[in-house]
Amino acid sequence: MDTQDFSPQTPRSTALQVLGARGYIHQCTNLDGLDAAFAAGVVPVYIGFDATADSLHVGHLLPIMTLRRLQRAGHKPIVLIGGGTTRVGDPSFRATERPLLTDDQIAANIQGIRRVFERFLTFGSGPIDAVMVNNADWLDRLGYIDLLRDIGRHFSVNRMLSFDSVKARLERQDPMSFLEFNYMILQAFDFLELHRRAGCLAQMGGSDQWGNIVNGIDLVRRLEGREVFGLTTPLLTTASGAKMGKTAGGAVWLNADRLPPYGYWQFWRNTEDADVGRFLRLFTDLPLERIAELEALPGAEINQAKEVLANAATALAHGPEAAQAANETARRAFTGTNAEGLPAVALTVEEVPDGALVVDLLVRGGLAASKGEARRLIAGGGVRVDGVAVADLDARIVARALPVRLSAGRKRHVLVRGA
Helix, strand or coil, X not given: CCCEECCCCCCCCHHHHHHHHXXXXXXXXXXHHHHHHHHHCCCEEEEEEECCCCCCEHHHHHHHHHHHHHHHCCCEEEEEEECCHHHCCCCCCCCCCCCCCCHHHHHXXXXXXXXXXXXXXXXXXXXXXXXXXXXXXXXXXXXXXHHHHHHHXXXXXXXXXXXXXXXXXXXXXXXXXXXXXCHHHHHHHHHHHHHHHHCCCEEEEEHHHHHHHHHHHHHHHHHHCCCCEEEEECCCECCCCCECCEECCEECECCCCCCCHHHHHHHHHCCCHHHHHHHHHHHCXXXXXXXXXXXXXXXXXXXXXXXXXXXXXXXXXXXXXXXXHHHHHHHHHHHCCCCCCCCEEECCCCCCCXXXXXXXXXXXXXXXXXXXXXXXXHHCCCEEECCEECCCCCCEECHHHCCEEEEECCCEEEEEECC
């Protein structure tokens, strides 16, 4: 299949102009053809998300924002929730098989994921209103013999083995089950079904989904005789090479019951200087002219741009009021005037008589990934309780002193309170 790496040009369609200018495009199966389709009218576009947890995280934000950009450019987002494929698990670039979830776990996860999309997209029955579909609606009814006969015969095992996501697994001699190997067939069938049901013309996803997307395009061509399109977004890492969306405390979740808005705001405020402009383009709706001004701020003034980024990104995920409250909480925490509103860690009833080790509280509060890291933070002079440095590795916070603000560095804080 003819593929194209994206290179700067002047597309006809508003959709590709916006996606290109903001940095969303990595590869496309036929960039000119997709551009012509976007310019001709409303294009239904889908991205799939498996229900492996009850929230999505910042690592999913790039495809979510891609759908948001397309809807604002006049196209129809289709959010495919993998209620069926979650039972199998996507093996792409994974070293181990995903743990299998029960139907009840998958159903609960889908409910949590729905809440994420309601904040980024407009749903409804209009021509460009987003819709959410569940591939369990067709995969659960698919007979195994029918799948083998009608769909499986269009897939070359040799070609499937040639995709990077599979080759990397085999070269490491990591086991890959027959269950996982079927995932790419099921995802290709999703594209075929969405093309038949909703006229879907394009699938988008991360660069690790390229092989799965190409399979779907080929299946639609073979069975429907139509050209459809695939587009991937770049692999996103920070300027220092870290995986986007991962911190010492774990994943940066998009639902407030997983990560409070203040913690989400803090994540964006801690962006590396070199990433500010790129993240403003990808993860906020600010105009490009304003972003150019912000990323050009010299020296310490770049912190103003980071605050704008944190406010705008948090407003999208949690609403303007939550973003404003997080901003005010950060200001109070930085000046030491008030710790109200900070993420909280509570002493348990058992800990109240003797207090709790600062080392343990750092881990529980997400300020350190392990006790070893917590000890290194203390030894390096980076830990404070209400602004006073902690020097003793065995230091405790006792109940009579609560509440107190526990800090790791100047930007990360939690409130320690009683049980």
